[in-house]
Amino acid sequence: MSDERSGANILVESLVRQGVEFVFGYPGGAVLPIYDALFGDERLRHILVRHEAGAAHAAEGYARSTGKPGVVLVTSGPGATNAITGIADAYMDSIPLVVISGQVATNLIGSDGFQEADTVGISRHCTKHNYLVKDPADLAAVIDEAFQIATTGRPGPVLIDIPKNVQVATATWSDAPIQRRDRYVPRLRADTNEIAEAIEMIASARAPVLYTGGGVINSGPHATALLRELQAKTGAPVTSTLMGLGAFPADHADWLGMLGMHGTYEANLAMNQADLIVCVGARFDDRVTGRLDAFAPNSKKIHIDIDRASINKIVPVDLPLVGDCGEILSQLLEAWGTRAPQDLSGWKTRIDTWRERNSLAYPGNTAAIMPQHAVERLFELTKAKDPIIATEVGQHQMWAAQYFHFFGPNKWLTSGGLGTMGYGLPAAIGAQLGNPDSLVIDIAGDASIQMNIQEMGTASQYRLPVKVFILNNEWMGMVRQWQELTYESRYSNSYSSSLPDFVTLAEAYGWKGIRIENEGQLDAGIEEMMAYQGPVIVDCRVAKESNCFPMIPSGAAHTEMILYGDAVAGTLDDAAKALV
Template identity: 70%
Template sequence: MTSERSGADILIETLTELGVEVVFGYPGGAVLPIYDALFKQDKIRHILVRQEGGAAHAAEGYARSSGKIGVVLVTSGPGATNAVTGITDALMDSIPMLVITGQVGTSLIGSDAFQECDTVGITRHCTKHNYLVKDPAELEGTIREAFHIATSGRPGPVLIDLPKDVQVAQARSKPMPVHPGYRPQTEPDPKLIETAVEMLAAAERPVFYTGGGIINSGPAASAALRELQALTGAPVTSTLMGLGAYPASGDAWLGMLGMHGTYEANWAMNQADLIVNLGARFDDRVTGRLDAFAPNARKIHIDIDRSSINKIIRAELGIVADVGRAMEAMIALWKQRGHKAQDLDNWFGRINGWRALKSLDFPNSTTEIMPQHAIRRLWEATKHRDPIITTEVGQHQMWSAQHFHFEQPNKWLTSGGLGTMGYGLPAAIGAQIANPDALVIDIAGEASIQMNIQELGTATQYNLPVKIFILNNEYMGMVRQWQDLTYAGRYSHSYSDALPDFVKLAEAYGWKGMRIEDPAALDGGIAEMLAYPGPVMVDCRVAKLANCLPMIPSGAAHTDMILQANEVSGEMDDEAKALV
């Protein structure tokens, strides 16, 4: 850009050149010059949300489902602070996001002006990086650098705080050096890859422990995981954020691991002699009590974030690299050296013994809808359409992870690290914007859905055929479950009194509203939801006191699982002990 432009025009023109097609936002006084610039162009589509938190979560859903960056535009003060939860969520789950916040004029900064807040200070610890731009000539370079930081290395949110006078002022963009200070390592060290391949070739009880880093790396990384597994024969488990990187129908699939993971996944991790961590971070929901985690396994940790390696669990071999590139290097070397898959029959024999416990089974009922059964029937009805599933946070989220089986990456959008209630609906909106022909379903709880229920209006405005499938047990279910286990059933404020009529609420927003109460009507109700061409909210009344099991209690070892069969005592039965 050689001629003088306003800061607002520089912003819009630079975003356009960087390939931005969609911005999620909400106008206010401190960003009106930018909104005026948006009005005068037709390259970028603006999606008007109903609250700034919804904009951030919608941008997350857009980014997670498409592989592109999500862009957010909000005003100063409460506009910025309302977006903080979504920004933090994106940081925890490594979602690439650019957040543009308005700010009061530079001469007013620090004067407690109307709708002023220290946005840079507030967001310093929940962004990868943030900027306060005071010179419009520096804006283009800042935006380009922000894009680079948000999308390279471990992805995450970057924020640009833009005073109103800078948006109005005229300037000619200054040339800036190409990102001199941030060059993440993406290619693996060949010597470390050689060590990793030899460790894997020698292992008798290997496990691939996969995470969201594989999905962030792109479709090629998921393909590489599948090829690496086929070459080595090793079983695969996944974190909550990694579901879909390896197909749930694969013979080597162990299911999700961790607090609500399968019996076979957690015991395989415990009894493995080699754990290959591919783009995961050994978080507490996976490891349980650290001193009891996989005591006899050597560990390889591959991660693009150098700080994640040896942060929680000590690894015998740490490799800093893009996990997709690292797996491709391992595949090439494995083939070059003529390695064959180890004979893992004994290992899979033990795994199949753990599988035989069928840890995800649950008591069914002909008089009330079991939530697990509802999820399974939803999966059966939709699997041929390869839907995109979002969730809120709570029991329904874990049941979805357990019972909805994902074959491909970028189809499972959920709040992992921060556990944000209210994520699912705006994320579904963002995913539907990015994938207009896809079936997008938000599996929700009756408590979580109310956190951002105003975004029903956004879906209506843009004719988005999002489906919401509420598992309504009239409790904040995960809170109630913990109160049962830890607080002797003292249900302190976990019952959802004064729930709205979700059918009437949906209709008030122009959606189709439905209620399913009878198990015999479940399949028909799901079919009716799917057949409707527009947005649908289903109030599915499920068993009130069903628990999400298996479960590792807080502070317990990762093998101390409460199963359906021993829910009351929490003790491992004799059959289970015999399999260890």
């Protein structure tokens, strides 16, 4: 069947054809024809956010927690520029998004028209690909390719800019499947001889480490299962980046915890002393490697990544395996066959001595709740519900990564690469929509939560029972910590002055507000939060000047970690300061 339809209508039909459930958006002049086409259409659910950055982060949270692409709809000019932070965030963390932006009519492009911005130009370097569609006849094919590009290979955001007259003009719509151009064909599997070489390296390693990242999560739940299988076959201990948490169960005897700047002592020492590092879907980020010339100095390195540009970008590797994590893990398992694992008992004994440092230990406090303890209690009291955890960015994010524990993929939503404060609340909203029966908690800080706090209205409108657990220390805690450790405690503009009363703010939005001020109220407050059917803010007052340890200072090696109780100089040389 084929008939003549408007560009706006073709867009809506194409989204339905892609199986889109939710569109996160905000209307405006340049997308009015699309909003009119959405009016009364029951097949798509439009989620009205309060700010376009919220739309992009909500779509990220939906995508990260469901494995499906998130869809964003914004108007031209400020609508698009507001969404850019979320798009850039999705680009850094490889989250599949399809962003539709309105644009002024084609004859006005370049004339500085009302709400005109060069959206394609602005988004060029923070999207995997982008389009300006000038003819409604191109729309169906462009949308089809956009979903393909966003979701295959290394996932990422794709933007489609649609001028208003292209939304109104008509073209032929056909139900027949789109003929793809097939110009985007990512490599999925490694060569057999490369796999054989990898098996040889893994089988002969005496001190191997599996260093896993967000790529395992992106590859899908089967990749997580295969990772666990490969670990069981080889016996290698596992560490993960921030983005990869959940791929390997945190209660496993061979789990080392997160690595990097705020990683565990055993994870970082194991990386430093390993003779083989198998990087699975991670990218040797500077927060992971610390000082490069001291990074894993005696190890051979295998790097599994679907993005060839990630190979040798930061750390030269001995064997690159370009392809999908899941595919390559299954190739490795097949090639491993029935080999017996190496005897790694000597290596594991060494690791146990590092574990004994108990690097996540923190001092007790009778006067105030330690933030680490608050996260530990939150974990203990909610773990039976297998919650989805979102975070903002800062100390609370690192404490959540350290003291909350994950057992499966798609349960951990955090802004890793871009480090975007304000990510967590909208991400939690997106995750709650995609997982209506799950307990979704945004672990937040008092400063970060204010960056997209307007999205409380979105949760109210759609009756989403998200929980926001604020570790309120009245500081931009991570900034304050860096200023303490490297700028001799000159706390320049890092105090959270004029904080709102979060409990009355919650009530103003129709949420429940709970304040926890001392240890005695902690468990009861968390229980009360869980028992409430609707959205809740918990304002958990914590010790104000706690630091996040362990920490590898900027420009230092994995062996130079600071743990609680270590003396800290409070200064840093210029070279280290520049690395911040």
